[in-house]
Amino acid sequence: xxxxxxxxxxxxxxxxxxxxxxxxxxxxxxxxxxxxxxxxxxxxxxxxxxxxxxxxxxxxxxxxxxxxxxxxxxxxxxxxxxxxxxxxxxxxxxxxxxxxxxxxxxxxxxxxxxxxxxxxxxxxxxxxxxxxxxxxxxxxxxxxxxxxxx
Numbered sequence: 728x729x730x731x732x733x734x735x736x737x738x739x740x741x742x743x744x745x746x747x748x749x750x751x752x753x754x755x756x757x758x759x760x761x762x763x764x765x766x767x768x769x770x771x772x773x774x775x776x777x778x779x780x781x782x783x784x785x786x787x788x789x790x791x792x793x794x795x796x797x798x799x800x801x802x803x804x805x806x807x808x809x810x811x812x813x814x815x816x817x818x819x820x821x822x823x824x825x826x827x828x829x830x831x832x833x834x835x836x837x838x839x840x841x842x843x844x845x846x847x848x849x850x851x852x853x854x855x856x857x858x859x860x861x862x863x864x865x866x867x868x869x870x871x872x873x874x875x876x877x
Contacts, residue, residue, distance in 0.1 A: 730816065730820060734779075734811070735779055735780040735781075736777060736778070736779055736780075736785065736811075736812075736813060736816070737777070737778060737780070738775055738776070738777050738816055738817065738820045739775070739776055739778070740772055740774065740775060740776070741769040741774035741775065741776050741787070742769075743769070743770070745769060745774075745776070746762060746765045746766035746769050746774075747762070748784065749765055749769070749774065749776065749784070749787045749789075750762045750765050752784050752786070752787055752803060752805065753765075753787055753801050753803040755805060756786070756803035756804055756805050756806065757803075757806075757838065758801060758802065758803035758838055759838075760789070760800070760801045760803070761800070764789070764791070764800060765789055765800075765801065768789045768790065768791060768800065769789075773789060773790045773791065773824075774787065774788070774789045774790075774801075775787065775788045775789075775817060775820050775821065775824075777804070777808070777813045777816060777817055784805075785804060785805055785808035785813050786802075786803055786804035786805065786808060786813045786814060786817055787801060787802075787803050787817075788801060788802045788803075788817040788818070788820065788821050789801040790821055790824065790825070790833075793834065794860060795830075795831075796830065796831075796832050796833070796834045796874070797821070797824075797825040797828070797830040797832070797833045797834065798833075798834045798835070799821060799833065799834070799835035799836075802814065802817060802818070802821075802835065802837075802842075804817070814845060815849065818846075818849050821833060822875070822877060825877055826877050830877065831876065831877060832874050832875060832876045832877060833851075833874065833875050833877065834854075834872065834873070834874045835851065835872075835873050835874070836870050836871070836872055836873075837870065837871060837873060838870070843871045843873065846873045847873070849875070850875050851873040851874060851875045852873060852874060852875070853871055853872070853873055854872045854873065854874055856872065859872060
């Protein structure tokens with residue numbers, strides 16, 4: 728899978744052995760990630776990378792599964808690449824993958840208010856924490872939990 732965007736940017740599956748670099752990218756973007764999980768999801772074909780034609784990585788999205796819902800485990804875009812469509816392209820790729828894999832919805836826990844607003848602009852809705860299963864509330868660690876029905 729490779730999706731070409733404007734300005735020579737493309738979205739592709741993560742390659743074997745790339746987890747360390749993607750973990751570092753997420754940290755640089757201010758989005759904590761789990762290295763072991765990133766590696767496992769990459770092996771499963773569930774990590775997507777946004778990069779320029781010259782190989783410069785701009786962002787990463789990693790998806791998992793929780794109670795039959797696709798979960799966004801990591802969504803990170805480096806600050807210089809923000810507001811250029813990279814994050815939107817990663818979210819679109821996640822949603823297309825979710826549809827392909829027969830998921831009915833995508834769940835995410837944005838890192839901060841800006842990330843929450845970003846997800847709202849893409850059609851995600853805030854979930855009522857009081858009505859969520861315990862596994863989902865633990866995932867949120869007190870942050871907003873958002874979801875989109877596909």
